Amino acid sequence: MDKKTLLPLLAPEISKIESAMQAEFANITSSLLVEVVTHGIFNGGKRIRPILTMLSARLAAYSNMPDGIASEEELTPPNELYRLAMVFEFLHGASLLHDDVIDHADTRRGTETAHSKWNNEAAILAGDYLHTKAMTLAGTVGDSHCLALIGTATAAMIDAEFLQSQAVEQQDSSEETYFQVLRGKTGALIGSACEVGVFFADGNEAQCQALRTYGDALGLAFQMVDDLLDYQGDTSKTGKAIGNDFSEGKMTLPLIHALTEANPEHRQTLTNLLQATPAQRQQAQQQATEIITNAGGFSYTRQGAETLIEAAIEALNIFPDCQAKATLIGIAHYVLSRDK
Amino acid sequence: MDKKTLLPLLAPEISKIESAMQAEFANITSSLLVEVVTHGIFNGGKRIRPILTMLSARLAAYSNMPDGIASEEELTPPNELYRLAMVFEFLHGASLLHDDVIDHADTRRGTETAHSKWNNEAAILAGDYLHTKAMTLAGTVGDSHCLALIGTATAAMIDAEFLQSQAVEQQDSSEETYFQVLRGKTGALIGSACEVGVFFADGNEAQCQALRTYGDALGLAFQMVDDLLDYQGDTSKTGKAIGNDFSEGKMTLPLIHALTEANPEHRQTLTNLLQATPAQRQQAQQQATEIITNAGGFSYTRQGAETLIEAAIEALNIFPDCQAKATLIGIAHYVLSRDK
Numbered sequence: 001m002d003k004k005t006l007l008p009l010l011a012p013e014i015s016k017i018e019s020a021m022q023a024e025f026a027n028i029t030s031s032l033l034v035e036v037v038t039h040g041i042f043n044g045g046k047r048i049r050p051i052l053t054m055l056s057a058r059l060a061a062y063s064n065m066p067d068g069i070a071s072e073e074e075l076t077p078p079n080e081l082y083r084l085a086m087v088f089e090f091l092h093g094a095s096l097l098h099d100d101v102i103d104h105a106d107t108r109r110g111t112e113t114a115h116s117k118w119n120n121e122a123a124i125l126a127g128d129y130l131h132t133k134a135m136t137l138a139g140t141v142g143d144s145h146c147l148a149l150i151g152t153a154t155a156a157m158i159d160a161e162f163l164q165s166q167a168v169e170q171q172d173s174s175e176e177t178y179f180q181v182l183r184g185k186t187g188a189l190i191g192s193a194c195e196v197g198v199f200f201a202d203g204n205e206a207q208c209q210a211l212r213t214y215g216d217a218l219g220l221a222f223q224m225v226d227d228l229l230d231y232q233g234d235t236s237k238t239g240k241a242i243g244n245d246f247s248e249g250k251m252t253l254p255l256i257h258a259l260t261e262a263n264p265e266h267r268q269t270l271t272n273l274l275q276a277t278p279a280q281r282q283q284a285q286q287q288a289t290e291i292i293t294n295a296g297g298f299s300y301t302r303q304g305a306e307t308l309i310e311a312a313i314e315a316l317n318i319f320p321d322c323q324a325k326a327t328l329i330g331i332a333h334y335v336l337s338r339d340k
Numbered sequence: 341m342d343k344k345t346l347l348p349l350l351a352p353e354i355s356k357i358e359s360a361m362q363a364e365f366a367n368i369t370s371s372l373l374v375e376v377v378t379h380g381i382f383n384g385g386k387r388i389r390p391i392l393t394m395l396s397a398r399l400a401a402y403s404n405m406p407d408g409i410a411s412e413e414e415l416t417p418p419n420e421l422y423r424l425a426m427v428f429e430f431l432h433g434a435s436l437l438h439d440d441v442i443d444h445a446d447t448r449r450g451t452e453t454a455h456s457k458w459n460n461e462a463a464i465l466a467g468d469y470l471h472t473k474a475m476t477l478a479g480t481v482g483d484s485h486c487l488a489l490i491g492t493a494t495a496a497m498i499d500a501e502f503l504q505s506q507a508v509e510q511q512d513s514s515e516e517t518y519f520q521v522l523r524g525k526t527g528a529l530i531g532s533a534c535e536v537g538v539f540f541a542d543g544n545e546a547q548c549q550a551l552r553t554y555g556d557a558l559g560l561a562f563q564m565v566d567d568l569l570d571y572q573g574d575t576s577k578t579g580k581a582i583g584n585d586f587s588e589g590k591m592t593l594p595l596i597h598a599l600t601e602a603n604p605e606h607r608q609t610l611t612n613l614l615q616a617t618p619a620q621r622q623q624a625q626q627q628a629t630e631i632i633t634n635a636g637g638f639s640y641t642r643q644g645a646e647t648l649i650e651a652a653i654e655a656l657n658i659f660p661d662c663q664a665k666a667t668l669i670g671i672a673h674y675v676l677s678r679d680k
Contacts, residue, residue: 136491151476
């Protein structure tokens with residue numbers, strides 16, 4: 001399933017999720033706060049996290065339905081499910097608002113960022129607002145189990161950001177640290193977006209576990225492809241400068257692998273560059289990319305992502321074939337094929 | 341009850357709350373994150389919010405105990421209550437971490453702030469971490485009702501920050517806006533710190549309402565005294581520069597009252613100063629203070645705070661006399677007498 005097939009399938013759900021998000025701002029008194037959170041949330045995002053919640057819930061509901069009661073198409077998700085799915089988009093929006101302050105980023109997806117359009121105060125507090133709403137919805141529309149899942153994943157995400165900073169500082173080039181950071185930063189929240197959907201739809205323990213496995217693996221693979229695109233992407237498609245990770249000295253998998261597998265001379269070159277300045281690394285970007293290519297760093301990373309996507313799809317084997325399952329499989333394939 | 345009587349009464353509870361907070365950081369993987377949240381939370385704060393939760397719970401528990409079962413001293417709060425009380429300190433700590441980034445503050449209570457000791461990233465993300473933990477504890481140690489109370493109060497707090505920015509921008513000098521901002525910024529969270537304690541101790545609806553009234557009024561009065569100290573405090577005691585609010589053009593009650601009650605000439609002087617630059621206002625601080633004094637702005641504000649404290653204490657009338665009640669009354673009196 002490619003992007004052209006996926007998008008029309010998802011569009012109606014995306015539109016319902018967006019209406020639900022908009023409605024959530026009705027209780028805000030300050031018109032300025034409404035403006036800033038709206039700017040933060042309606043930013044051209046793909047809504048992949050809430051979509052995963054909706055699809056996971058649909059998959060569980062369909063699988064557990066007694067035969068012949070209704071067809072999959074007739075399943076109408078309750079409004080509450082849209083509000084629960086929204087939690088993941090609010091959390092994502094909150095972290096983007098804060099990230100843009102931290103990175104001093106002036107634009108995101110071609111649009112002025114909130115802290116640049118208003119100021120740091122507006123961006124930080126609007127992020128806090130989305131965070132508060134997300135956690136409140138998690139435990140009131142959902143229950144204490146949903147809240148615990150989401151709270152644990154969010155805490156792990158922040159913990160991983162700090163681990164990553166420490167890894168950069170310490171030039172920690174172990175695969176173990178890389179995957180530990182990845183699991184926290186991306187895997188945990190995507191895994192819980194899927195698991196919460198199944199749990200809300202009264203899926204059993206095995207079904208919850210299957211979707212968590214799917215989501216964890218999907219999140220990891222997504223981030224690994226991101227790390228590949230940072231070296232190999234087409235700027236005109238990704239909209240991001242190439243080589244940022246290397247300039248910043250970020251230990252992503254292609255580089256980590258090359259540091260182990262390159263010949264001694266090349267390894268020394270990489271090690272020297274990692275001790276040089278960001279500007280020097282930026283200049284040596286092409287050389288580094290060649291060394292990583294020769295050491296198999298990119299193919300190793302892609303292979304790793306492919307293995308994870310296979311595992312994600314395999315986890316869905318316990319479910320009967322249906323549209324929701326096909327779409328989840330389609331999303332998994334898309335993660336590998338995306339070029340932006 | 342003055343500070344000297346209050347402190348020894350509260351010290352053992354404060355120490356238990358602090359141990360509980362420390363224990364909550366045991367699951368963090370990154371040593372850097374532990375350092376930053378510890379710095380953010382163990383900052384010499386008075387722990388007034390969790391203390392209010394503990395006292396409110398104790399008051400309700402004692403009031404509802406069948407006669408003769410146990411004396412008040414024998415009531416041992418469950419560990420869970422300390423973890424729930426901690427929520428309010430975590431939320432407070434999160435908002436201080438973020439405020440210091442927003443205000444570019446280098447020190448707080450004589451100690452280097454987190455963003456100054458580390459960087460914006462560390463301070464913002466550590467705030468997010470405390471926020472996440474707080475909300476998760478609210479809905480898991482507490483329940484969905486506790487979470488809803490705390491989530492609503494936190495959202496109101498942020499909403500009020502934006503309202504305040506808008507009020508400064510629009511030079512909105514209405515008492516109505518002032519109290520609306522105050523209720524959101526301080527009243528709501530202190531009110532819910534009290535109410536959650538009663539609710540957790542199985543207090544009835546009237547008891548919950550009484551402690552919410554107490555907390556709301558206490559929070560408002562606390563902030564009004566803060567606004568007085570900003571003009572009239574002793575820098576050597578408050579540790580804060582005098583006249584900040586006026587320099588920043590903040591419409592606090594003493595100034596709002598003077599804008600209505602001063603004679604036409606004085607009113608014009610204030611209005612002109614509000615259209616001047618912060619530096620010009622800082623220079624004219626003494627003149628402004630005199631005008632506000634003559635117009636009765638300070639006595640009006642103090643009277644307002646006194647009336648609120650009376651109402652707070654009156655709300656406790658439905659409870660029998662006991663140590664917890666006496667301490668809550670003592671805290672209310674302390675709010676009026678404090679000079680820092």
